[in-house]
Amino acid sequence: MTIDRRQFLQLTTAGALVGLTSSACANDEAEDTRAVAEPALLGMLGADRVRELGVRYRQMVPAENREAALRAAITNGGQRGLRVPWTSRPSLARQVRDDFADGRTVLVNGWVLSATEARQCALFSLHHA
């Protein structure tokens, strides 16, 4: 099979894109693993309060009292909106904002939290019991 210069450029560009995307996805996953269990709330309320919120959330929602369940719920929460298939999932910060905008909030110890960040608190409490 022979290919002309135009086809060659198209294929190499596509290959490069696939490589970049795979690499980005791998990086994203590693980052997500860390970030998911470190809610932005840590900067606002500190580790002790975030841990308390996480423990309380797990009491309130026993079905999510496991790491896998919490991660799955967070992931599912991020898949609600329209997404371009080959991009990584929306940032957690964006997901939290979307939760607030769409009314996906929970009351934990009186705090009005996004569903995503409440689960992040729960993960944090599991990691820092």
Next chain:
Amino acid sequence: MHTDTSALENGTTLEADLCIVGAGAAGISMALEWIDSPLKVLLLEGGGFEFEPAMQDLYRGAIVGQPYFPLQAARLHYFGGTTGHWAGFCSTYDAIDFETRAWVPHSGWPIRREELDPFYARAHHLLDLGPYEYDAADWSRRDPELVPLPLDERVVWTKMWQFSPPTRFGTKYREAIVSARNVHLYTHANVCEVEANESLTAVQGLRVRTLGGKEIRVRARSYVLACCSIQNARLLLASNRQASAGLGNAHDVVGRYFMEHIEMPSGELVLAQPETAKMEMYAFEWGRTKARGELALGAQVQREHRLLNGTASLEPGAPDDQVKSTFQFLTPQVLDAMRKWDQAGRKGPPPIPQPLMDSAAAAAPPRFFHLMTRQEQAPNPDSRVTLSAEKDALGMPRAKLDWRMTELDKRSIRTFYQLLGRELGRSGTGRVQIREWLLDDDRTWPSSISGGWHHMGTTRMHTDPRQGVVDANCRVHGLGNLYVAGSSVYPTAGAANPTLTLVALSLRLSDHLKTTLA
């Protein structure tokens, strides 16, 4: 002119074109409007020019509903009235406050918000307020430090407040009233009865008593009761020799719908980025701040969620702080100390506890804020003023206050904070915590329940005599020459403190009387 009624002969009859009963913010605002008019005006004040315990005791009454401070501590009974210890918080009512809201029983004013604009502007001068401007963007242009939070204004907006120095009417306007040629102030003139004609279609006189045992009569072409919500209702109810239920009370409305503003610590705000957040707009320093914003719920959101109108003010402080409600903070003792400090020429720092003093003076940008609710309570016919069996030193039945809440009051505050939490989260401003007392059922109120020392309702305005005591011109239904001034005519309480609106309404009534008495 001024006369102490105690110096008059027993049985004297005074005559005038207009008689205004009560020399507080409403009565003085009206009287000032008549200076140098061709008509003769009487201004009757129950007290003198200074605080007198015996006069103050005439306001004592019974409390039978929600806990409330002693009534004699809530209102001042001397020239200038309660402006002698008010804090000067002013804001306009919102358009939605005047609407009939299907989810708020008994809501709706017979006038629209826009009708009050010219009177609000005039009231600003009397209260020594700044420009008649309540748009946050305008205040930002005047002072670039005043930046509203980046919120969706359809959901939560910044409602502006202005602060009177606070103007003490008794001090500021005494000379103008006393030196007026055609306005005659009578102090120590306590009206104990309003007398109607035989057909109960008009007032023909007032019976006035002094603590020294004298009784005089007053006759005028028109009369205005401007004695505050509790005393206006008490006087009409006690005028029951000719009509057993009291004057203007053919439909058992007088005294009902007593309202307060619910002023309670209700939540906490933690900022996401305190270093970069601009919070000067929401700061308050007693005696210095001219204008500030409070967070208020948008009208459309109120409609969608069927809520009452309210605002939240921001006060720096940690979530674990002991936060006080208005009643816990501005106790009768503090109010008394404020009055004495003011009368002594404001020497030294004001006797105000720390939180109100320091909110603008924190060394580092605060991360935490207490959220203090100020919300209207739903008009409730069972929240009412009636007469007690006990009589005061003038032989007049004392007032009995039965202050009551509804489930809508509490649900509205809780939902407001949930929506506030969502909007502050969505905008990246921070997070909101709702206080525990709001998370109980909607029928339960904490023992620390607090108003704002604001009395409203009891002679409400309505076009239908079965639903209101006064008409849209503040004239008592069925009585051709009796009017009511003050916040007792409010059909609903709005979110803002009542003084600015009651002065505006008094000026409006004054204009109306100028046409009817001309």
